Amino acid sequence: MERLDFLRELGNIGIGHAxxxxxxxxxxxxxxxxxxDARILPFEEAAAYIGGLDEIVAGIFMQISGDVxxxxxxxxxxxxxxxxxxxxTQRHGTDEEIFDELGxxxxxxxxxxxxxxxxxxxxxxxxxxMSPSIPALAIDMxxxxxxxxxxGALVDEAVTxxxxxxxxxxxxxxxxIVLLPDEEEFQKIEHALGLEDF
Amino acid sequence: MEEVFVNMGEIxxxxxxxxxxxxxxxxxxxVALYDSVAQVGVMGHVFLPxxxxxxxxxxxxxxxxxxAIPALIDEAVRxxxxxxxxxxxxxGGANLFPNLTTSNGNIGSQNxxxxxxxxxxxxxxxxxxxxxxxxxxxxxFFVEDGRVTVTAIGKEPIDI
Numbered sequence: 120m121e122r123l124d125f126l127r128e129l130g131n132i133g134i135g136h137a138x139x140x141x142x143x144x145x146x147x148x149x150x151x152x153x154x155x156d157a158r159i160l161p162f163e164e165a166a167a168y169i170g171g172l173d174e175i176v177a178g179i180f181m182q183i184s185g186d187v188x189x190x191x192x193x194x195x196x197x198x199x200x201x202x203x204x205x206x207x208t209q210r211h212g213t214d215e216e217i218f219d220e221l222g223x224x225x226x227x228x229x230x231x232x233x234x235x236x237x238x239x240x241x242x243x244x245x246x247x248x249m250s251p252s253i254p255a256l257a258i259d260m261x262x263x264x265x266x267x268x269x270x271g272a273l274v275d276e277a278v279t280x281x282x283x284x285x286x287x288x289x290x291x292x293x294x295x296i297v298l299l300p301d302e303e304e305f306q307k308i309e310h311a312l313g314l315e316d317f
Numbered sequence: 318m319e320e321v322f323v324n325m326g327e328i329x330x331x332x333x334x335x336x337x338x339x340x341x342x343x344x345x346x347x348v349a350l351y352d353s354v355a356q357v358g359v360m361g362h363v364f365l366p367x368x369x370x371x372x373x374x375x376x377x378x379x380x381x382x383x384x385a386i387p388a389l390i391d392e393a394v395r396x397x398x399x400x401x402x403x404x405x406x407x408x409g410g411a412n413l414f415p416n417l418t419t420s421n422g423n424i425g426s427q428n429x430x431x432x433x434x435x436x437x438x439x440x441x442x443x444x445x446x447x448x449x450x451x452x453x454x455x456x457x458f459f460v461e462d463g464r465v466t467v468t469a470i471g472k473e474p475i476d477i
Contacts, residue, residue, distance in 0.1 A: 163377070166324035172340040173455055175470065182419045190419070255417030259470060262341015263453025266325055267413040270344045270364055270424040275380060302369065 123157055125314060126298075129244060130155030130281040133237035133296065138285055140232045145206050148288040156282040165265065165278050172262030176200075179230025179254045180268055183238065186247035187308060189301045190272035193233040193283075194264060195294035202290045203229050218258060227254045233283070237296050245311035272299035323347070323362045326380035330359040330392045337458040342409035344425035346382070346432050346448070347456040349406045350389050350441065351463040352398035358460035359393045361385045365424065366431035382431035390439060405436050406445040406465045406477055408456040415451045425449065445477035 134155055142148070160168055177200035179193045197214070204210075204217055207225045211217075218226070231254045242249050257264050269278060279298040286292060300308070308314075319335035325345060329337055337360035339347040348361040364380045378388035390400055410429035429448050436443060447454065447467040455468040466474040 162326065162380075178413070180414050180417060182417065252417065252419075255414035257413035257451075259343070259413055260341040260453035260455065262325075263343030263411070263413060264341075265343075266341065266345050266364065267343035267411070267424070269325075270428075271414065271417075271419060271421060273365065273369070273421055273424075275365060275368070 122159065122314065125312060126157030126159075126279065126281060127155060129237065129240055130157050130283070130296075132240035132244070133281070134283050134285065136236035136240055137233050137283070140236060141203075141229065141287075144232070145287060148206055155284070158280055160278045160280065162276055162278065165269070166262070168280070169261050169265050173260045175258065176261045176264050177226055177230075177256065177258045178264035178268060179227060179234065179256050180271065181231070181234055181254050182252040183249050183300075184252070185249040187245075187249050187300060187304050189304055190268070190299040191234045191238060191251070192268040192297040192299065193230045193294060194261075194268070194297065195292070197258065199292040199294060200226055200258070202287055202292060206287055223256055223258075227256045230254050230256065233294070233296065237281070237298075241308070245308055247307065247311055268297060268299070273302070274299045323360045325362050326364050326377045328359060328361045328379040328385065328388055328392055330357070330396050331460040332357050332396050333460065335460050337460065339408075339456045342454045342456060343411055343413050344409070344428060346407055346409040346425075346428045347454075348385065348389060348432055349456070349458040349465050350393050350398075350403050351406075351458075351460075352393060352402045353463055354402055355397045355399065356460060357393050357396045357398040358458055358463065359389045359396075360456075360458050361389050363428055363432055366427050382428060382435050386432065386435035386439060386441075390441075400439070403441050404444045405441050406458070407432060407443060408447045408454050408465070408467045408477065410448040411450050411452055411454070413451055413453065447475065447477045
């Protein structure tokens with residue numbers, strides 16, 4: 120098994136856990152749609168992948184501790200964030216009204232569920248213990264959120280991304296899970312999986 | 318007017334006319350160096366204070382403050398600027414996740430500190446800045462006259 124195969128497998132299991140958990144929160148309005156795509160980007164290509172650097176995104180960022188240390192993030196377009204928060208809070212309005220204190224904490228909880236779903240999948244696959252910190256949220260320019268996540272995790276070489284697409288109540292939700300293990304920590308995952316060159 | 322975008326870790330330069338633009342500065346620091354006589358401008362998009370491994374800096378000196386500042390100066394001089402005439406303007410160095418205290422600390426403020434220290438080492442004065450806080454910024458550097466504007470979401474651009 121190669122590392123991308125492993126990441127896709129992780130993506131499949133992770134999105135399975137995440138949609139189950141979110142469906143319960145959203146009273147069954149969530150459907151899994153797309154098989155996740157995983158990629159490992161060189162740093163230089165990260166900006167091109169991110170695309171519209173001044174479009175607004177929501178980013179939820181957490182620190183990971185335990186057998187493997189590092190960070191994880193869930194980054195999604197503002198429209199997807201808005202759809203999820205509207206479904207969860209049963210409210211509608213302007214961005215300012217939707218992303219008030221209640222809306223922001225709902226979004227943090229959604230990010231928490233997404234990230235811990237993937238983290239639990241990773242734990243189960245590797246038999247390594249990993250636990251997340253409380254989630255932190257930023258709603259800002261895509262470029263600013265992405266670079267703050269990468270720099271905050273001190274990741275300056277390759278960036279591991281799992282795309283997560285699903286639909287909620289008939290609306291497409293796009294997003295990215297970003298895996299940011301500390302330096303050398305990926306080797307522990309590799310070792311646990313019996314993978315080479317991870 | 319030509320607009321050249323400066324992504325994470327990159328260094329770009331223009332002479333006489335055009336705009337150097339950095340979109341979406343978060344914890345990174347946008348550094349503009351200018352020689353008004355030569356009308357030469359260079360811009361960097363500094364990602365971290367320093368490299369953890371020395372060989373990292375070979376491909377992309379602009380990624381780290383300690384290698385970016387000398388590389389920016391070299392690039393300006395290559396285009397006809399004189400080092401003693403250069404000044405700097407800075408934007409960015411924010412902390413977008415102020416509620417998350419991590420073991421790596423506040424990268425934005427570490428970046429600002431490192432950029433200021435390295436500019437001081439080369440006696441380059443900082444004549445304008447819009448740094449820190451917890452929001453992203455867009456920075457545009459007009460090479461014709463050295464004007465730099467900074468924009469945050471939902472705000473009018475400000476001159477620094």
